[in-house]
Amino acid sequence: MPDNLRITPPVTNNENINKIPITKQPGPMTPIDPSKVVQPNTDKQGDTNARFEFLLNRNSVFSKFLEQLNQTPALSETLQKFTFEAFSRPENVHDNRSAALFMKELTAAMKMESADILKNLTFQSNNRTKFTGSIFDVLRNTLNEYPGDRNLEQAISDFLKAYDGYFSTADTTQTIAKELDTLSHQIPNSYSKQLKELTEEVITDQPVKGLDLNLSVLKEKIIPLLSKYITASNDYGTARDTITLLVHNLARLNISSHQEVVETFTALLDYCKYELNLPEPKMNELKSMFLKTVTEASQKPANPLFDSLMKVLSENMKQSSSGVTQSLYRDTLTSLLLDNSVYMPFNHIFLPINYNGQFMFTEIWIEKENEKKKSGKGNAEAGGAPIHLYLTFDIKKLGYFEAAVSFSNGKADIQLNCPPSLEKDRRAISEKIGDIFTRNGLTAQSIELVTGKSAGTEKQILRKVYERKNVIDVTV
Known part of the structure; x- marks a missing residue:
C-alpha cells in the first residue's frame, strides 16, 4: 500500500512559482492586403528593379550577369576606339616598345581584301568554342536523341572537361605561375620566401611533359604551405582570393592529362555501346572522328588579326599608366x-x-x-x-x-x-x-x-x- 502512495514535497506559499502557461487559441486570420505588403528595397535596386521586376533573386548568377552587362560599355x-587609333596613327619605326610593335602587327593585319574579310569572319565563327568539329556535332545529336539521360550527360561532361583541360594545359600552367608570383607579394616574408623556392620547381616551359611533376609540387608542397598559412593567419583578404583562384586552376590542371582524355572517351564509348546499343559502324565512326579532332586541336590555328589583337590587349593592360x-x-x-x-x-x-x-x-x-x-x-x-x-x-x-x-x-x-x-x-x-x-x-x-x-x-x-x-x- 505505501508503494502506491505518491509522495511529493510540500507546496510552498511563494507567489513567484512559475505557472504553466495557458495555450491561447489563435484568433481568426486577417486577410492580407496586397497593397500594404512591404515593398522591396527599391533604393538599392534603383532602375534595375524597374527593368527586371520579375527577377526575384537579386543575388543570382543571371542577375550578376545583367549587372555586369549594364555597367560595361558596348x-x-x-x-x-583603339583599333581606329591603330589605323590612323603614323608608324614610328624607332619605337621598339613591345606594345608599339603589337600595334604595328595589328595595323598590318587590319588591311584586308574581300577574300581576307571572309577568311577572318569564318575563322571567328569556326573557332568561337573549343568544342567545334564533327565529333561534337555527333555528341550534340546523341543528346537530342536521348533527352533526360543523366548518365549520358555525365559521361559527355567528363569527356569535355578532360578534353578542355588537356588542350589548355599550357595556359593553365602559365596562369598558376602568375598566381603564385602574385601571392608571394601578398603574404608575409616568412611564407613568401618558402613559396618562391617551391615555385621555382614548377615547370612552365614544357607544361605537358612536366604535368605530373607540377601536380606533385602543387598538391604535396605548395598547397600544404598555403593551408598552414591560412590556419595560422586566418587571412580573408586579397591573398585568400588569390588562393581560391589557384585552387580552382589546380583542380582544372588535375584532369588535364592525356590519359584522362582517353579514359573518359573510352568510358563514353562503352556507355554508347552497351547502354545505348549503338551499332558497330557508328562506334568506329566516333573513334575516327575523335582521332581527327585530337590531331587538329593539337595544331593550334593561327589568325594574324586575332592573335595581334589579343597581344595588344594583354600588353597594354600591363604597361599602360593611364x-x-x-x-x-x-x-x-x-x-x-x-x-x-x-x-x-x-x-x-x-x-x-x-x-x-x-x-x-x-x-x-x-x-x-x-x-x-x-x-x-x-x-x-x-x-x-x-x-x-x-x-x-x-x-x-x-x-x-x-x-x-x-x-x-x-x-x-x-x-x-x-x-x-x-x-x-x-x-x-x-x-x-x-x-x-x-x-x-x-x-x-x-x-x-x-x-x-x-x-x-x-x-x-x-x-x-x-x-x-x-x-x-x-x-x-
Whole structure:
C-alpha cells in the first residue's frame, strides 16, 4: 500500500512559482492586403528593379550577369576606339616598345581584301568554342536523341572537361605561375620566401611533359604551405582570393592529362555501346572522328588579326599608366568575356577592317541554334525555323549602318538602316543588296531600307538577353 502512495514535497506559499502557461487559441486570420505588403528595397535596386521586376533573386548568377552587362560599355565603344587609333596613327619605326610593335602587327593585319574579310569572319565563327568539329556535332545529336539521360550527360561532361583541360594545359600552367608570383607579394616574408623556392620547381616551359611533376609540387608542397598559412593567419583578404583562384586552376590542371582524355572517351564509348546499343559502324565512326579532332586541336590555328589583337590587349593592360586607357582595355576584355556567357543567345563576331584605306568596324550577332529551334516551333511545316542575324557596321566618313536579316529556305528578309546622306541612293542600294544575295545562292525576298532613325538592333539583342532569365544555354 505505501508503494502506491505518491509522495511529493510540500507546496510552498511563494507567489513567484512559475505557472504553466495557458495555450491561447489563435484568433481568426486577417486577410492580407496586397497593397500594404512591404515593398522591396527599391533604393538599392534603383532602375534595375524597374527593368527586371520579375527577377526575384537579386543575388543570382543571371542577375550578376545583367549587372555586369549594364555597367560595361558596348564593344563598339571600346574595341573600335583603339583599333581606329591603330589605323590612323603614323608608324614610328624607332619605337621598339613591345606594345608599339603589337600595334604595328595589328595595323598590318587590319588591311584586308574581300577574300581576307571572309577568311577572318569564318575563322571567328569556326573557332568561337573549343568544342567545334564533327565529333561534337555527333555528341550534340546523341543528346537530342536521348533527352533526360543523366548518365549520358555525365559521361559527355567528363569527356569535355578532360578534353578542355588537356588542350589548355599550357595556359593553365602559365596562369598558376602568375598566381603564385602574385601571392608571394601578398603574404608575409616568412611564407613568401618558402613559396618562391617551391615555385621555382614548377615547370612552365614544357607544361605537358612536366604535368605530373607540377601536380606533385602543387598538391604535396605548395598547397600544404598555403593551408598552414591560412590556419595560422586566418587571412580573408586579397591573398585568400588569390588562393581560391589557384585552387580552382589546380583542380582544372588535375584532369588535364592525356590519359584522362582517353579514359573518359573510352568510358563514353562503352556507355554508347552497351547502354545505348549503338551499332558497330557508328562506334568506329566516333573513334575516327575523335582521332581527327585530337590531331587538329593539337595544331593550334593561327589568325594574324586575332592573335595581334589579343597581344595588344594583354600588353597594354600591363604597361599602360593611364587610368583611361586601362579602363578602355578592361572594358573591352569584359565585353569579350560576356559575349561568351551561357546567357548570351547569340554568337558574336566582330571585325575591324582597313579596306582600301577606309576604316570600318563591324559586328554580327547570329542567333544560336537552340534559340532558332524555340522560335520555329510553329514553323515546322514551312521548312524549319528561320535563322536571325543582326549586323552593324560603322564606316568612317560615311556613317553608321544596321541590318536585321531573317533566313528561311534560301530566302531572306532584310531590314537595313542607312545614314541620312544615302537617302538619294536607296534604289541603287536595294539593287546591290539583291545582287549580293543572288551571287551567294539566296533570294532577297524583301528589302526594307530606312534612313535616319536607328533600327534598334541593340534593343533587339538586349531583349533576347533578358528572355534568358528562366533559361540557361548549356550547348557547348
